[in-house]
Structures are given as C-alpha cells and as structure tokens.
Amino acid sequence: xxxxxxxxxxxxxxxxxxxxxxxxxxxxxxxxxxxxxxxxxxxxxxxxxxxxxxxxxxxxxxxxxxxxxxxxxxxxxxxxxxxxxxxxxxxxx
Numbered sequence: 001x002x003x004x005x006x007x008x009x010x011x012x013x014x015x016x017x018x019x020x021x022x023x024x025x026x027x028x029x030x031x032x033x034x035x036x037x038x039x040x041x042x043x044x045x046x047x048x049x050x051x052x053x054x055x056x057x058x059x060x061x062x063x064x065x066x067x068x069x070x071x072x073x074x075x076x077x078x079x080x081x082x083x084x085x086x087x088x089x090x091x092x093x
Contacts, residue, residue, distance in 0.1 A: 004030060004031070004038070007029075007030035008026060008030045008038075009042070010030075011029045015052060017080050020082055021055065021056055022036075023036040023039045023056055024036040024059045036059075040065065043067075046067070047067070052076075054073040063084075
C-alpha cells in the first residue's frame with residue numbers, strides 16, 4: 001500500500017458518524033491537496049467495511065460515486081443522519 005493510500009484510508013476511517021468530507025478535503029488532510037481524483041480512485045477500489053467510503057462527497061454538492069452503488073450510498077448516509085438537503089442528486093448522462 002502506498003503512503004498516500006494509507007493516509008487517505010485513515011482520514012476516511014476517522015470521519016465521525018453523521019458527518020461527511022469532500023474528496024478535496026480528504027486529499028488535503030492526506031497531504032496532497034490536488035489529488036482529489038486519486039482519492040476517488042482509492043476509495044472506489046476499497047471494499048473494507050471498516051472504511052466508510054460512503055461519507056465522502058463531491059465539492060460541488062453532488063453525492064459522488066460509490067463502489068456499491070449511489071443508491072446504497074444515499075441509504076447509508078440517511079441511516080447515519082446525514083442531511084442530504086444540501087447535497088444534489090447525480091444526473092445521469
């Protein structure tokens with residue numbers, strides 16, 4: 001595992017229940033502020049249930065992707081009490 005990947009997973013692992021971070025914020029906290037796309041790629045390949053990847057959202061207010069499906073991500077966020085009021089749904093192209 002790369003040092004950056006380890007840092008990303010550690011940052012995400014420590015997001016409190018009911019809270020979210022953006023991909024950009026995770027990248028900054030992991031030490032590489034411009035690597036927000038890399039954060040998405042790292043999280044997309046993670047299947048460890050101890051790493052709550054569903055708590056990471058886009059900076060533009062959209063939900064973002066999730067390797068188990070966006071609907072599952074929304075359900076998990078709602079179950080944890082995250083208000084989706086300010087998050088915009090994904091638009092399919």
